[in-house]
Every structure is written in structure tokens, then in C-alpha cells.
Amino acid sequence: METLHTLLEHRTIRKYKRKPVEKKKMDNIYNAAFRASTTGGMQVYSILKTEDPEMKKALHEIHFKQPMLLEAPVTLTFLADFNRFNKWCEQRQATPCYDNFMSFMTAAIDALIAAQNACVAAEDQGLGICYIGTVTYQAKKLIELFELPKGVVPVACITIGYPDETPPKTDRLPMNAMVHHEKYRDYSPGMINEAYQEKENLPESAQFIKENNLETLAQVFTNVRYPKKMNVDFSKLFLDVLHEQGFMNHDMEEGS
Numbered sequence: 662m663e664t665l666h667t668l669l670e671h672r673t674i675r676k677y678k679r680k681p682v683e684k685k686k687m688d689n690i691y692n693a694a695f696r697a698s699t700t701g702g703m704q705v706y707s708i709l710k711t712e713d714p715e716m717k718k719a720l721h722e723i724h725f726k727q728p729m730l731l732e733a734p735v736t737l738t739f740l741a742d743f744n745r746f747n748k749w750c751e752q753r754q755a756t757p758c759y760d761n762f763m764s765f766m767t768a769a770i771d772a773l774i775a776a777q778n779a780c781v782a783a784e785d786q787g788l789g790i791c792y793i794g795t796v797t798y799q800a801k802k803l804i805e806l807f808e809l810p811k812g813v814v815p816v817a818c819i820t821i822g823y824p825d826e827t828p829p830k831t832d833r834l835p836m837n838a839m840v841h842h843e844k845y846r847d848y849s850p851g852m853i854n855e856a857y858q859e860k861e862n863l864p865e866s867a868q869f870i871k872e873n874n875l876e877t878l879a880q881v882f883t884n885v886r887y888p889k890k891m892n893v894d895f896s897k898l899f900l901d902v903l904h905e906q907g908f909m910n911h912d913m914e915e916g917s
């Protein structure tokens with residue numbers, strides 16, 4: 662399929678056929694991921710494939726029992742990974758200096774760019790994908806399950822398989838609201854109204870508001886879907902993970 666067409670036709674797939682993904686297609690997905698740009702050509706990420714039924718059950722539990730984890734034939738977890746690069750440095754008389762937050766960001770950015778390439782390659786071959794956002798909430802549990810060493814943190818997860826549904830395309834904000842020209846043009850109240858008008862007028866938006874006994878769609882996000890306490894609690898957990906995995910050593914004395 663033409664790649665631009667694939668990109669413009671994207672929709673998340675949450676129901677999958679019980680059909681395995683052919684090795685050739687998986688290899689294309691990996692190679693597309695590996696072909697992505699990476700910081701300094703370092704490729705500081707890894708991909709962890711889950712297919713084994715027992716491991717799938719464990720992942721299902723960890724990812725808040727989201728059904729895609731059991732149904733999809735394949736799950737890929739993308740890992741920010743400085744472990745391999747650090748070991749290479751040590752074996753080549755170079756002192757690794759990647760035990761800091763910026764190095765985590767570097768590795769996470771590499772991993773995320775590779776993940777999106779993998780998604781496009783999957784969709785281009787007639788497969789469907791779903792990102793699984795609980796990967797960052799549950800990073801600590803995934804580190805235990807996958808036995809990840811220091812320098813490795815899961816940052817993205819996707820389920821892959823043959824689609825067993827054809828959901829409609831979901832809404833997007835208008836181009837005008839998303840793109841700035843030369844300098845950032847801050848949003849007036851009128852521009853905010855315009856940007857969110859279409860989203861707010863969708864029938865499912867009215868449904869969400871009613872179901873949750875709220876007044877606005879924005880409140881569905883702030884009060885129900887992504888509330889403050891949840892964000893703060895998961896932030897603390899993730900920062901602990903970064904400490905434990907050795908990415909928060911900012912002491913020049915110790916780090917140098």
C-alpha cells in the first residue's frame with residue numbers, strides 16, 4: 662500500500678483475528694523500526710516481543726486487563742536501552758556517561774520514533790495496532806517481568822495482529838489549530854472554541870459528559886480519564902523507576 666495512504670487511514674485496532682503474523686511481516690516491521698533515525702546513530706533502544714501465552718497472561722494483568730493483550734498474537738514493548746551501548750563502551754576502553762535524565766530522554770525518543778515506524782510498517786502490511794499507554798504506569802512491574810537490567814526502561818507498547826473490526830476514523834483538531842507559522846501564536850478564547858468545536862459536537866462527547874454527570878468534555882479528561890492524583894502518583898512511580906534503572910545520577914563527582 663502507498664505509505665501516505667496508510668498514514669491517513671490510521672485507526673487504532675482493539676479486536677484481532679486469531680491468526681498469527683507471518684515471520685516475513687514481523688521482519689519487515691523490525692527492519693522498518695530499525696531504519697528510523699536515531700540520536701547520533703547510537704540506536705539506544707530495544708524491542709521485546711511477547712507471543713508466549715503465559716507471558717501474554719502476565720502482560721494482560723499488568724496492563725490493567727486490557728483485552729488486546731490477550732487477543733493480539735503479538736505485543737511489542739519498546740525499551741529505552743543504554744545497557745547494550747554502555748557495555749560496548751566498557752569493552753572498548755570508553756567510559757559510559759549515560760546515567761542521567763537527558764540520556765533517558767535520548768533513549769526514549771529513539772524508542773518512540775522506532776515504535777511509530779513499526780506501527781506504520783504493520784498497518785502498511787494490512788495489520789492493525791494499538792498503543793498500550795499503561796506501559797509507563799506499570800514500568801516497574803514490566804522491569805520485573807522482563808528482567809530488565811539497569812539502563813533499560815520500557816517506554817512504549819503496541820499490540821499487533823490482523824484486524825477483526827473496522828472502526829471509524831476518530832476526530833482530529835483542525836490543521837489551523839495545530840500548526841504555528843514562524844512564531845507561536847497563543848490561543849485566544851475564540852481560537853480555543855474553534856479548535857475544540859468539532860470534538861465537542863460529536864455525539865460520543867455528549868455521551869461521555871452525560872455518563873459521568875459532568876458539564877463539559879474537558880471535565881471528562883480532568884476529572885475522570887487523567888485526573889491530577891493519578892498523574893502525580895504515576896509520575897512518582899516513574900521517577901523511582903528512573904532512579905532504580907540508573908538514569909538519575911546527576912552528581913558530576915560520582916558520574917564523572
Ligand SMILES: Cc1cc2nc3c(=O)[nH]c(=O)nc-3n(C[C@H](O)[C@H](O)[C@H](O)COP(=O)(O)O)c2cc1C
Nearest residue numbers: 671672673674675727791792793794795830831832
Ligand atoms: C501513547 C499512547 C497510549 C495509548 N494507550 C492506549 C491504551 O492503553 N488503550 C487503548 O485502548 N488505546 C490506547 N491508545 C490509543 C488511543 O486511544 C488512540 O490513538 C486515540 O484515541 C485516537 O484514535 P485512533 O488511533 O483510532 O485515531 C494509546 C495511544 C497512544 C499514542
